[in-house]
Amino acid sequence: MKRHVTLWSLIVLAVVMLAPFLVVALNALKSPAEYAADGPLSFPDGVYLQGLIDFWVRVGFGQKLLNSVVISGSVAVLAVVISVLNAYALGIGRIRGRTWILVAFLIANTLPQEALAYPLYFLANETGLYDTQLGVIIIFTIIQAAFGTYLLSSTFVGFPHELLEAAYLDGANKWQTLVRIVVPISRPTLGVLFVFFFIWTWNEFFLPLILLISNDTQTVPVALGVLQGQRMMDATMTSASALLGVIPAIAFFLIFQRTLTRGITAGAVK
Known part of the structure; x- marks a missing residue:
């Protein structure tokens, strides 16, 4: 029942x-x-289908889609790599001040993006990265890696020390231990982080709206918001824009759903 x-x-x-x-x-x-x-x-x-076609042409949706894929994919890969390196040092290496470093990462995750808007705009403008995809990739890589470091550090603390000792006795250095032991065993968790980082970055709107002002650099959410703000679309085209905006994220999720399932299942088993 x-x-x-x-x-x-x-x-x-x-x-x-x-x-x-x-x-x-x-x-x-x-x-x-x-x-x-x-x-x-x-x-x-x-x-x-005319609403979908009109929206695609008016926005230049193909370019916006490519921009979002490049930014989200780059951030997901780089954030996972940086998270692994940081967490390996903090969770397994047990460096000094580990607790305070993790507290700093936790505080960084709680800061609202509104508080970061002007400092990030100023730094991007001063370094010549304003209105560039590289600037947005760097910013969101740091933001996502802060969360990834905090999460993986907690996971790596409970990593089996017997495996690390066996690798050390076999002559493996710290880098070889990370690449050959830690990363393969943690692959399900890293896959989950990759999926989350991609989707989170794909859905970002506020900071890309501030940092990407050129039509050639805008992402899909920014293009949708700007066009709707100009009141240039009827109800049918608005629905078409929402449909085209969400389909790529759903497709990505469906492609990597097995990775997500394996990661969650592995965490439940542990």
Whole structure:
């Protein structure tokens, strides 16, 4: 009985979560005349793709999509690498002042982006990185790596010392121990961090809005916000923009869902 209740509860929850996405998809595939006549909850009489095409052309969505992929992918890879190196020193190396360093990383994660906006703008402008993808990649790599370092340090503290001692007795140095022992065993956790870092960076809006002002450097969320702020879209095109904006993130999540599942399962087993 409890299993049936749990199953139906999950089904209802899934329907509630998917309902807004389905409404957006329906409205993106109907013409403005159908939307005005039948409302947002009606099914379209046919597949109307002109809204998607008009939005793609008006925004230059292909370039924005490439920008988001480059920035999010670069940040995810670099943040995971830096997190591993930091956490290896803090969690396994047990350097002096480890606790205070972790407290600093924790405080950095709690700072609102509004407090970082002007300092980051000033530094980017002074270093010539303002309105460049490289500047945004560096900033978000540091932000995401702060969280990754804090999380992995807690994980590496409980790393089996027998494996480390065996590697040391076999003549492995610290770098070889990291690459051949620590990273392979921690791969599920690192995969989870990679997925989270990619999606979190993809959805970022506030700092990219400030740091990326050129049309050629903007990401997908910034392009959507700027175009909607100019009130240049009808309801159908607005739905098309929302659909195109969320599909890449969903596709990435589905591609790496096994990685995410293995990481969560490995953490549960430990």
